[in-house]
Amino acid sequence: MARLLPTNIQLIGDELAIAWNDGAESFFSLAALRMACPCAVCGGEPDVLGNVVRPEVYHSRDSYALRGWSVVGGYAIQPAWADGHGSGLYSFAYLKKLEAAAVTSAAQDSPNPTYSVT
Numbered sequence: 001m002a003r004l005l006p007t008n009i010q011l012i013g014d015e016l017a018i019a020w021n022d023g024a025e026s027f028f029s030l031a032a033l034r035m036a037c038p039c040a041v042c043g044g045e046p047d048v049l050g051n052v053v054r055p056e057v058y059h060s061r062d063s064y065a066l067r068g069w070s071v072v073g074g075y076a077i078q079p080a081w082a083d084g085h086g087s088g089l090y091s092f093a094y095l096k097k098l099e100a101a102a103v104t105s106a107a108q109d110s111p112n113p114t115y116s117v118t
C-alpha cells in the first residue's frame, strides 16, 4: 500500500483543505482542528499514575486562525496558529481519524432522521 501523503494543502476560508495521494480530499474547520490539537499542552499528559489532567487552555479568536503550516518529517502537518501556538503535530493518520470522527458526528446530527417504530 502506498504511503499516505498530502499532495496539496490549501487554506480555503476557515477550512484547511487537504488533497491526498489516494485521491481523497479532506476538509477541516480550523476551530475543530485547533480543538483537536494533539500536543501535550492542549491534550494533557498522563501523570505517573496514568491520570490525564486536562489543562485549562485559553483560546482566543486568533487560536482559530492560521498563519501557516509546515509538513514535518514526512508524516505530519504542523500548523502555526495566529495566537503563537504551534507545537501540535497532526500526523496524516491522525487527520484521517479526525475526519472519520467528524463525518460520524455529522451523520448523527442529520436534520432528516429516520424514525423507527419499536
Ligand SMILES: [Zn+2]
Residues within 6 Å of the ligand: 037, 038, 039, 040, 041, 042, 043, 085, 087, 088
Ligand atoms: Zn496544542
